[in-house]
Amino acid sequence: MTYLLLPRLHIRAANALAGNAAISPAKVMACVLFGHNLGLKINCRPSRVAILHHDAQLLGEYGSDGFYDFHPQQRRGATFIDSVDYSSKNPHALSLQPTASCHLTLSLLFEVRGGINIERVKRFLRTARIAGGNIDSHGEIEAADDLDALHLPKGFWLIERSDLLDTDGSPVDALVTAIGRKSVRAEAPETRNPGDPPPPLPDSWLAASVLGYAMTTPFEPRAGVRQTDDGETPLHAFCEPLLGLVQYVSTKDYGPRPIPWWEHTWLQDDVFVVRQTQSIPSV
Numbered sequence: 001m002t003y004l005l006l007p008r009l010h011i012r013a014a015n016a017l018a019g020n021a022a023i024s025p026a027k028v029m030a031c032v033l034f035g036h037n038l039g040l041k042i043n044c045r046p047s048r049v050a051i052l053h054h055d056a057q058l059l060g061e062y063g064s065d066g067f068y069d070f071h072p073q074q075r076r077g078a079t080f081i082d083s084v085d086y087s088s089k090n091p092h093a094l095s096l097q098p099t100a101s102c103h104l105t106l107s108l109l110f111e112v113r114g115g116i117n118i119e120r121v122k123r124f125l126r127t128a129r130i131a132g133g134n135i136d137s138h139g140e141i142e143a144a145d146d147l148d149a150l151h152l153p154k155g156f157w158l159i160e161r162s163d164l165l166d167t168d169g170s171p172v173d174a175l176v177t178a179i180g181r182k183s184v185r186a187e188a189p190e191t192r193n194p195g196d197p198p199p200p201l202p203d204s205w206l207a208a209s210v211l212g213y214a215m216t217t218p219f220e221p222r223a224g225v226r227q228t229d230d231g232e233t234p235l236h237a238f239c240e241p242l243l244g245l246v247q248y249v250s251t252k253d254y255g256p257r258p259i260p261w262w263e264h265t266w267l268q269d270d271v272f273v274v275r276q277t278q279s280i281p282s283v
Contacts, residue, residue: 004046004110004121005150007139008054014133016058016072016102018210019241023072023100025056026158026209026246030131032264032274035110040229041124044114048261048277052107052155053248059101072100104133107153111261116143147259156248159260160276161206164245178245179206202253211244212273242273 018024028051035046063069075097118141125135142150164178165171219235227233254260261277 001145002044002112002114002116003144003147003150004112004116005142005152006108006110006121006125007142007151007153008137009104009106009108009125009130009135010137011104011106011130011133012136013059013101014104014131016100016131017098018208019243020098022208022243023058023070024207024209025058025102025104026053026207026248027104027106027131028158028246028262029210029212029274031106031108032262034128034130035108036264037128038110038121038124039112039114041128042117042120044112044116046110046112048111048263050109050259050261051158052109052153052251053158054105054107054153054155055103056105057103059103075099101133104130106130107139107155109150109152109259118143152251154251156205156250157254157260158209158246158262159249159254160211160262161245161247162275164206175208175243175245179208201247201249205248207246207248208243209246210241211246211275212242212267212271213239214242215239215270215272237270239272242271 014025014027014030016023016025018026031049031051035049038044039046058070058072060070060072063071121141125138128135139153144150161178165174167174215237217238219237221233222236225233225236262274263277264272264274266272
């Protein structure tokens with residue numbers, strides 16, 4: 001097994017719209033699928049990814065009430081829909097499309113099966129995108145057979161917090177309640193001895209994120225579907241995003257816990273999800 005570190009990827013104008021219900025810079029699904037694309041281009045197989053968040057800037061305007069009066073930047077459509085722009089009173093003008101964008105700085109750590117050619121990775125990053133955003137720059141890429149040989153930067157791990165949504169009530173209500181609750185910083189013991197369990201995680205920095213897709217139609221051949229690099233036309237299905245809950249935890253607070261890897265899987269034939277491979281202790 002080989003580990004690949006892509007440090008401090010500066011991503012410009014990434015998509016921040018998490019379905020129709022939330023705006024979020026936590027791009028877990030996008031990072032997992034970015035790893036899949038990376039593997040296809042450099043002839044290896046990234047099996048898991050860990051996400052270190054450094055910075056995010058939502059693109060929009062803020063009113064007098066701060067974040068709660070945030071208005072994301074909007075863009076006009078590039079083409080008419082069926083030759084008629086259905087949402088504009090002006091028959092010669094293109095309507096605004098619902099969008100939300102952000103600038104991101106992330107470090108991605110991949111667990112890879114197969115060899116890694118650093119020069120091919122660099123060439124891939126010149127034109128690659130994450131969540132639709134351009135990668136303008138990055139730090140020094142590293143690859144090693146031992147995690148301890150990598151120079152992981154400081155930042156905030158993205159970890160899964162589905163445990164906060166385990167409720168008998170509405171999962172939507174549980175998501176809103178979890179995000180809106182008052183944060184409480186866990187108190188670490190004054191002294192720690194070797195072998196002691198890591199300190200409790202802080203209860204803060206929760207965000208909604210797309211963690212899966214549920215198909216709403218069967219997979220079947222459709223016109224206009226994007227082809228693969230080999231020229232094949234894959235089967236296509238329409239789907240709806242599945243929102244989950246993630247938490248930003250600083251590397252200092254996270255401590256010596258296992259790396260919070262994300263990987264993709266099919267729960268059933270019509271539900272595709274990303275999830276963490278080991279459980280994170282609750283706060």
